[in-house]
Amino acid sequence: MRISSVQNYYCPKYTNNVLANNTKPVQNPNQTVTSGGGQISALPGYKFYPQINFTGIQSTALTLAKKIPLEDRLASVLQILQQGDVVVIDETLKSAQKSLKEVANSFHNIIKRLFYIEDDNFHASLALFKNHNNELEAYNPNKFDFVLNSGDKTYTMKQGDSFYLETGDVLTGNDSRLTIKDKPLTDLSMHRKIFVRSFDFTDEVKPVIKRQNQKSIYSILQTLSGRGKKLSFADVGGQDNVITALKKGILYPIKYPEAYKNTVVNHGYIMYGPPGTGKTLIAQALANETDAAFIKLNGLELESKWVGESEENWRKLFDSARENQPSIIFIDEFDAVAKKRGGADVYGDKVVNQLLTLMSDVEKNGDDIYVITATNRLDMLDSAITRSGRFGKHIEVTAPNTKDGILKIFDIHTKNKKLADDIDKEKLAAELLKLKTTGADIAHIVNSANENAFERSGIYKKMEEGTLVAADIENLQITYSDFEKAIGEFASSNKKSTRRPVGFVNY
Numbered sequence: 144m145r146i147s148s149v150q151n152y153y154c155p156k157y158t159n160n161v162l163a164n165n166t167k168p169v170q171n172p173n174q175t176v177t178s179g180g181g182q183i184s185a186l187p188g189y190k191f192y193p194q195i196n197f198t199g200i201q202s203t204a205l206t207l208a209k210k211i212p213l214e215d216r217l218a219s220v221l222q223i224l225q226q227g228d229v230v231v232i233d234e235t236l237k238s239a240q241k242s243l244k245e246v247a248n249s250f251h252n253i254i255k256r257l258f259y260i261e262d263d264n265f266h267a268s269l270a271l272f273k274n275h276n277n278e279l280e281a282y283n284p285n286k287f288d289f290v291l292n293s294g295d296k297t298y299t300m301k302q303g304d305s306f307y308l309e310t311g312d313v314l315t316g317n318d319s320r321l322t323i324k325d326k327p328l329t330d331l332s333m334h335r336k337i338f339v340r341s342f343d344f345t346d347e348v349k350p351v352i353k354r355q356n357q358k359s360i361y362s363i364l365q366t367l368s369g370r371g372k373k374l375s376f377a378d379v380g381g382q383d384n385v386i387t388a389l390k391k392g393i394l395y396p397i398k399y400p401e402a403y404k405n406t407v408v409n410h411g412y413i414m415y416g417p418p419g420t421g422k423t424l425i426a427q428a429l430a431n432e433t434d435a436a437f438i439k440l441n442g443l444e445l446e447s448k449w450v451g452e453s454e455e456n457w458r459k460l461f462d463s464a465r466e467n468q469p470s471i472i473f474i475d476e477f478d479a480v481a482k483k484r485g486g487a488d489v490y491g492d493k494v495v496n497q498l499l500t501l502m503s504d505v506e507k508n509g510d511d512i513y514v515i516t517a518t519n520r521l522d523m524l525d526s527a528i529t530r531s532g533r534f535g536k537h538i539e540v541t542a543p544n545t546k547d548g549i550l551k552i553f554d555i556h557t558k559n560k561k562l563a564d565d566i567d568k569e570k571l572a573a574e575l576l577k578l579k580t581t582g583a584d585i586a587h588i589v590n591s592a593n594e595n596a597f598e599r600s601g602i603y604k605k606m607e608e609g610t611l612v613a614a615d616i617e618n619l620q621i622t623y624s625d626f627e628k629a630i631g632e633f634a635s636s637n638k639k640s641t642r643r644p645v646g647f648v649n650y
Contacts, residue, residue, distance in 0.1 A: 205261070208338035213262050215327035216338050220258050221271075221279070222326060223335075227255035227348075230271040232321075234263060236340070242268035245284035249305060251275060253352065257342040267317045271308070279308045279323075289316035373431040379424055380551030381543030381582065385414070388538050389429050393513050397433045397469045400511075410505050411514050411534035413477065415521040419583030420540045422517040426473040429515070436467035442479030454497045461501045461512070469511040477516035478523040495525050502533040542581040546572045552582050556589040563622040571623075574630055584633065591629035596621045 208216070213232070220230055229250070233239035239259050247254075252275050267289070270282040282305045283289045289300040292313040300306055300316075310325040331338075376386050392412065396403045414422045423439075430437035438460065464470035474480070480494050505512050516534065518524065528534050543549050549572040575585060597603055600619055605611040 204337045208334060209262065211331065211334075211338065213260070213265055214322045214324055215331065216260055217321070218324040218327040219331040219335055220260065220339055224258075224273045224279075225256070226273050226275060226277055227252045228258065228273045229254050229256070230258045230260065232260045232262060232265055232269045234261065234265070236261070238268060242270060242284035246270050246282040246303065246305075249282060249303065253348050255343075255345050255348050257344070259340040259342075260338065261340070265319045265321070267319045269314065269321070280305050281308050281314065283316070285316065287317055289314055374424070374428050375431055376428050378555055379421055379428050380555050381545075381548030382421055382425060382540060385425060385538050385540050388536075389425065392536060393429060393471070394433055397435060397511060409536045410510075410512060411502055412516065412536045412538060413521065413524070413529065413534050414515065414517045414538050414540050415519070416540035417542065417581065418519055419581035420542055421582040422540050423473070423475055424582070425540070426471065426515050426517070430471045430473075433469060433471070435469040435471045436464065438464060438470065438472045440472070440474045442474055442476035454493060457494070457497045457501060461505070464512045465510055470513070472512065472514045474514065474516045477518040478520045481516070481524050481528045483523065483525045495528065499527055499533060506533075542579055543576070546576055549575050549580070549585070552585045553589070556586050557621075560589070560593060561620045563620040565623045566621075566626070567623060571626055571630075578630070578634055578637070580633075588626070588629045588633050591632060592621050592625040595625040595628050599625065
């Protein structure tokens, strides 16, 4: 039979009864106190309580450590707490994790280290965080209130609230009480690993902080070079006819309302055409040109997300747009929410009816609200949606069909890239036009050419070896051969599929 080894834990100043009230400190100039299985020496002038001495084969170290008051265990952890560290007090680690999820979004720093203190008698959850100012904050993740007594003032901490803590503050909630101390009654550093479980995320956090800092610095350079500006019509190439139609129908009525007093303004637009032609890009540019509030929705997401409460959510959406006039609501994949009525999809019928009612209200009230929709399948929309009024304006958005249109899109996507002197834009535009490329296709080809330049210049190899320097990127140029290779790969991938993309229709 295997017998567990006998363990002996002792901690000066604490007894089995956790500092019983009738225990008084003993002042002894020079005395050694012996009790049971161990002894400690009292230095001159040292106050001590009868030492805690646990000898047995069944009790665990954690059970014994819990005999030490929670406030002293916490004080011991606070002694080593650094900026970005979190302490969680709870009955179980699982409930502590749940509590952290409730308050994690309120933290102002990335969590570097986490310390968990288990306590069976603390019937609550509490998170303490060392913020960027090196101050201690307490967060209440519980559904019940905590009361903070600080000096002669009392504060109520509701769920999610946080307060700064100072030495001597007292927290109470759900019959649990905790006093904040700057140090424990005695040095617990030797026993800290027993009563606190630690998780160190420093190695995982450092690369994240480094990347974010580099991104922030780079964004400053982008702003200084004028690349942080909002998307505008100048950033949309090859769609002059579409832009002109939207200017006349939406931009001018918003900017010059007095000119449209005696004119019926159309508030609903349907942009239709194959994928990748820039429908979303155009809507975003229009919102920026008009300084209007922009609300973007996706029909496929709405179809699954708003089942059962769709009508109410659509009303709230239009109410929000009405409060922030002028407003532009953009609905992508419109065919997912405005299907033809009369089938088995009762939910879809309700959405169509609700949309028609809301659009009628916009027209009747003369609200400065414009709804732009985008679809690849105009034929799938309900006839009441597409008729005059409501969504009576239909604008076809096609792939660029002129070399000038291709060149405009090409210049937009290469304006921040260095092109070699051997680039023949006219020849490239002719090849792209022959392939009937869309704006999205041209963006993809430009990015592929950039990747080819990385490969040719050994950038990826230097990244792998860790020898990349800023000059390598600054001196990088995209050559004509890089574009030729990218166009060849694009043409080859398109030939592999003889089937047209789902949802593509010839108009």
